[in-house]
Amino acid sequence: MRSLAPGPASLVKSQEGIVFLLALLAFLAFALFLPAFFSAGNLLTLVRSVSILGILALGMALVVVGRGIDVSMVATMVVSVSWAFALSRSGYPLEVALLIGAGFALLTGIIIGFAVAVGEVPPIFATLAAGSIIYGLGRTFFFTLEMQNVPPGEDWFALIGQGRILGIPVTVVAFAMLCFVAHILLSRTRFGWQLYAMGNNPEAAKITGVPFRPMVVAQYAISAFVAFGAGLILASSASAINARLYNSTFIYDILLVVVLGGIGLNGGHGKIRNVILGTMFVGILLNGMTIMNIPFTVQNLVKGVVLLFAIIIDSLVNPRDEQTSQQGDL
Amino acid sequence: MSKSLLIKLMAVAWVVFVPFAAQAQNKGLENPRSTAFHGELEGKNVVFLPLSMGFDLTEGWAAKMRQQAERLNYNFEIRDPAWSTDAGTRALQSLIGEKPDLIVAHNPDIQSYARLLARAQAEGIKVIQINLESNTQTDSYVGADWTEIGQQAALAVVDRCAEGKGVSSKVAIDTGVPTAASDVFQLDGIYRVLDQHPEIEVVSQQATEYNPEKARAIMETVLQQHPDLCGAIGIWDNQDTGTASAIQQAGKGDQVFLVTSGGGNMVGCENVSKGLFSLYISYNVPLQGDILNAEIARLLRSDADAGEMKAMYFNPLTLITKDDVNQRNCWTLEDLQ
Numbered sequence: 001m002r003s004l005a006p007g008p009a010s011l012v013k014s015q016e017g018i019v020f021l022l023a024l025l026a027f028l029a030f031a032l033f034l035p036a037f038f039s040a041g042n043l044l045t046l047v048r049s050v051s052i053l054g055i056l057a058l059g060m061a062l063v064v065v066g067r068g069i070d071v072s073m074v075a076t077m078v079v080s081v082s083w084a085f086a087l088s089r090s091g092y093p094l095e096v097a098l099l100i101g102a103g104f105a106l107l108t109g110i111i112i113g114f115a116v117a118v119g120e121v122p123p124i125f126a127t128l129a130a131g132s133i134i135y136g137l138g139r140t141f142f143f144t145l146e147m148q149n150v151p152p153g154e155d156w157f158a159l160i161g162q163g164r165i166l167g168i169p170v171t172v173v174a175f176a177m178l179c180f181v182a183h184i185l186l187s188r189t190r191f192g193w194q195l196y197a198m199g200n201n202p203e204a205a206k207i208t209g210v211p212f213r214p215m216v217v218a219q220y221a222i223s224a225f226v227a228f229g230a231g232l233i234l235a236s237s238a239s240a241i242n243a244r245l246y247n248s249t250f251i252y253d254i255l256l257v258v259v260l261g262g263i264g265l266n267g268g269h270g271k272i273r274n275v276i277l278g279t280m281f282v283g284i285l286l287n288g289m290t291i292m293n294i295p296f297t298v299q300n301l302v303k304g305v306v307l308l309f310a311i312i313i314d315s316l317v318n319p320r321d322e323q324t325s326q327q328g329d330l
Numbered sequence: 331m332s333k334s335l336l337i338k339l340m341a342v343a344w345v346v347f348v349p350f351a352a353q354a355q356n357k358g359l360e361n362p363r364s365t366a367f368h369g370e371l372e373g374k375n376v377v378f379l380p381l382s383m384g385f386d387l388t389e390g391w392a393a394k395m396r397q398q399a400e401r402l403n404y405n406f407e408i409r410d411p412a413w414s415t416d417a418g419t420r421a422l423q424s425l426i427g428e429k430p431d432l433i434v435a436h437n438p439d440i441q442s443y444a445r446l447l448a449r450a451q452a453e454g455i456k457v458i459q460i461n462l463e464s465n466t467q468t469d470s471y472v473g474a475d476w477t478e479i480g481q482q483a484a485l486a487v488v489d490r491c492a493e494g495k496g497v498s499s500k501v502a503i504d505t506g507v508p509t510a511a512s513d514v515f516q517l518d519g520i521y522r523v524l525d526q527h528p529e530i531e532v533v534s535q536q537a538t539e540y541n542p543e544k545a546r547a548i549m550e551t552v553l554q555q556h557p558d559l560c561g562a563i564g565i566w567d568n569q570d571t572g573t574a575s576a577i578q579q580a581g582k583g584d585q586v587f588l589v590t591s592g593g594g595n596m597v598g599c600e601n602v603s604k605g606l607f608s609l610y611i612s613y614n615v616p617l618q619g620d621i622l623n624a625e626i627a628r629l630l631r632s633d634a635d636a637g638e639m640k641a642m643y644f645n646p647l648t649l650i651t652k653d654d655v656n657q658r659n660c661w662t663l664e665d666l667q
Contacts, residue, residue: 035555042554049547139384139412144663146384147568149597162579238542238572239606243384247413248539290551296508296537 015313016262016274023281030288037291044169050283051175052234054275057257058182059226061275063219064258065186067199067267068123070220072112072131073227074251078243079138080105081231085241086143088151102228108134109224113217127220135246146243150235161237171233175279178226183272195219199267249300256303257282260310367402367631374404374630375430379421381438381462382413385568386595386663387615388436391460393666394619395434398626404431415442422446425455432456432629434622437464439509451637456629460622461613462511467640470625474591474613475644476512480519482647483589486609487561490587493529496560497585502534502552504545504564504573516565516591533559542572549576559586567592567601567610574606593618594648599660602650610650616661618645 031038056073063070084101088094108130115126139146150157163170186192194215197205206212235241261278263270285306289299378395380388392408399406409425411417415438425433426449433455437443444464447457451468461473491499503520505513524530534552538545545564553559553576562577564570570590577586587608592598594612602610621643632639648659 039554042551045547045550045554049550052543144384144389145386145597146382147386147597149571149600152600162575234543237575238546239575240542240568240571242540242542242568244382244413245541245543248541250541286547287551290534290536290548291555293534293536295535296505296539 014262015310015317016277018313019260019262019281019310020277023277023284026281026284026288030284030291034288034291037288042287044172046283046287047172047175047280048169049287050279051169051171052230052237053253053257053282054175054279055178055230055233056227056254057261057275057279058178058272059223059230060254060258061261061263061270061272062182062186062195063123063223064263064265065199065267065270066195066215066219067202068116068216068219069255069265070112070127070223071124071251071255072108072127072134073223073254074248075131075134075138075246076105076108076224077227077231077234078241078245079134079142080108080228081235081241082146082148082243083138083142085148085151085235088154094151094154094157098232102225105224105228106221109221110217112224113220116220117213117216131246131251135243138243143243147240148235148243149240157236158239159236161233161235171237174229174233179272179276182275186272191215191218196268199269201268252307253282253303256307256310259307367627371627371630372403374432376404376406376432376434376626376630377425377430378406378408378434378436379418379425380408380410380436381418383408383410384412386597387461387593389663390593390595390615390661390666391434391619391622393663394616394623395626398623402627404630413438415439419443419446422450426450426453429453429455432458432626434458434460434626435464435468436460437462437511439507440465440511440514441509448637454636456636458622458625458629461618463515464511467642469629469636469640471642472618472621472625473645474618474647476515477519477522478644479591479611479613479647480516480521481523482519482611482649483516483563483591483609484520484523486589486649487563487587488523488527488530491530491560492527496587498556498558498560499530500533500556500559501530501561501563502549502556502559503532503536504548504562504570505535505537506540506565506569508537513565520563538569538572540566540569542569542575544572545569546572546576549573550580553577553580553582553586557582561587562589564588564590566590567595567598567607570607571601574601578606594650594660596660596662599650599655602652603655605652608651612648612650612659613645614648614659616666619666621645 036042059073060070080101083104084097087097087100112126112130115121116123161171165173194210197210198215231241257278259265260281261274263274376399378392383389396406409421411421418438419442422443423446433450435443435447435457437459440463444466447464447468448466450457457468458470458472459468463471487501490496491501493499507513533556536548538548562573564573567590574588577583577588583605589609590607591611593615598610601607650659
């Protein structure tokens with residue numbers, strides 16, 4: 001076990017440490033050179049702007065730790081929430097519509113889980129296919145317009161994404177609470193220990209009595225449900241949701257956070273603090289680049305280079321060997 | 331012939347022929363142009379290649395085009411590439427092989443379809459471009475003049491934020507994706523006006539990828555940096571719900587003048603009534619649909635070869651503020667279907 005506060009020498013030896021130093025460096029540079037970067041208001045804005053990304057990354061992290069990946073999260077998120085809005089506009093009470101949306105998200109997660117656990121489809125292919133099926137279903141049967149405004153007359157819904165608790169946006173509070181829950185789940189429960197065992201060595205985990213298939217189904221059900229929750233916050237804070245998000249690079253941003261934070265894609269290791277670190281680093285970069293008014297294409301370039309950098313370090317620090325590499329490994 | 335017989339004959343003639351004459355009069359005149367108009371288009375093939383179905387603009391135009399196709403008995407088909415330029419290019423290539431009579435193309439950017447559209451015309455397929463142009467001018471273009479929209483938006487903002495008028499002269503611009511006709515031409519329009527007003531300071535120009543949440547995060551950050559922001563220009567109503575949301579949450583709804591543009595869908599209009607958009611420049615999808623239909627009929631009936639005569643029409647814009655949200659300016663998809 002690494003200690004929580006590694007010394008300066010050990011910092012540069014782990015990817016996590018390097019990303020931490022980079023994040024710190026970026027933070028200090030922005031704080032020094034950008035006026036109003038280091039203000040309470042801007043820092044809250046910074047955290048809030050990446051909270052939704054962070055929440056999705058938490059769901060992704062759970063799956064990745066168990067040696068899976070879920071690239072259908074964005075599809076599940078936009079379709080379940082858009083469908084709920086469409087149902088509500090067609091006459092259902094919003095509460096009922098949201099329950100149906102949540103049920104749909106859970107169901108997709110469970111079906112994906114079955115495909116991976118029982119059908120033994122590599123997770124990347126199962127979720128890639130599931131993503132386009134979910135999106136296709138949504139567009140064909142659930143709603144005609146991709147852009148769904150929050151149904152009118154439901155003021156309570158705005159509180160999810162726009163309210164504040166003791167001056168802190170609900171979005172940020174939700175991210176913090178979910179981090180805590182996920183941390184307890186991973187470090188203090190049997191589910192968490194078994195997840196690490198599965199990620200480290202699936203074959204050994206099966207032999208030693210980990211309920212492998214139910215665990216896999218549970219992982220994808222959780223990530224789908226997290227996606228639904230993130231979608232609610234997203235829709236509430238922007239007063240609308242655009243299903244077209246499925247066609248954007250959002251899913252790669254989620255992976256960027258997970259990998260950047262230091263959760264290896266070959267599974268079996270990584271903690272919630274990695275997700276927080278990755279989220280904050282992306283947040284600092286995005287906020288600083290927006291303040292500096294850097295053009296869109298250059299921002300994408302910076303994000304891409306940073307991701308590549310993190311993946312290279314990941315493969316240097318966590319080298320592949322016979323034990324860790326397997327079919328379906330990314 | 332006795333006089334009485336003559337009278338009888340005349341009476342019979344009157345009884346027999348007058349009703350026929352009267353009947354002919356009641357039936358009016360056949361208009362050969364009407365018969366031709368309704369018959370000539372039968373069996374023709376029209377294909378619509380949108381950016382993607384599933385949003386207000388394309389659904390609106392498609393509803394209008396479908397109605398006319400049913401009325402005039404020609405075939406109308408949609409090839410939906412679902413936002414993928416690749417899929418769109420492939421669809422266009424296969425259409426060139428299938429040779430429909432007319433393609434209505436909605437360009438993802440000014441470059442991608444340009445050559446293929448020229449090739450389609452060379453193969454004898456007539457091409458109308460709708461609302462988003464490419465570099466190739468084809469048989470017809472129907473849609474907004476993005477330069478004009480940019481100018482109108484910038485003028486409105488200048489009017490509010492010129493020296494001494496607003497809290498400052500700071501303006502933010504939210505674009506969509508940098509390569510679409512709507513972005514490149516609109517930005518040109520905006521800067522044509524702003525260059526005349528050097529006192530206006532553009533403090534932020536960021537791309538939102540049409541994502542309302544990203545637009546919200548950007549505007550939130552901009553407002554942190556520039557709490558005295560006076561105006562904002564957004565490039566599309568669908569994304570600017572998020573921009574407006576950030577402005578409202580910062581409590582600056584009265585301070586920041588937000589101009590956006592869109593097809594005039596009721597969803598956008600609702601946002602004007604709620605005070606989220608200060609000015610909504612509408613390019614009026616139902617009107618565009620009508621003009622599009624007129625162009626389709628004209629081109630299908632015309633003897634000219636594809637690409638021989640190039641026409642274009644920039645449709646008028648409607649400036650919608652809180653006072654002009656009404657049935658005439660705003661529409662729902664159900665209205666059109």
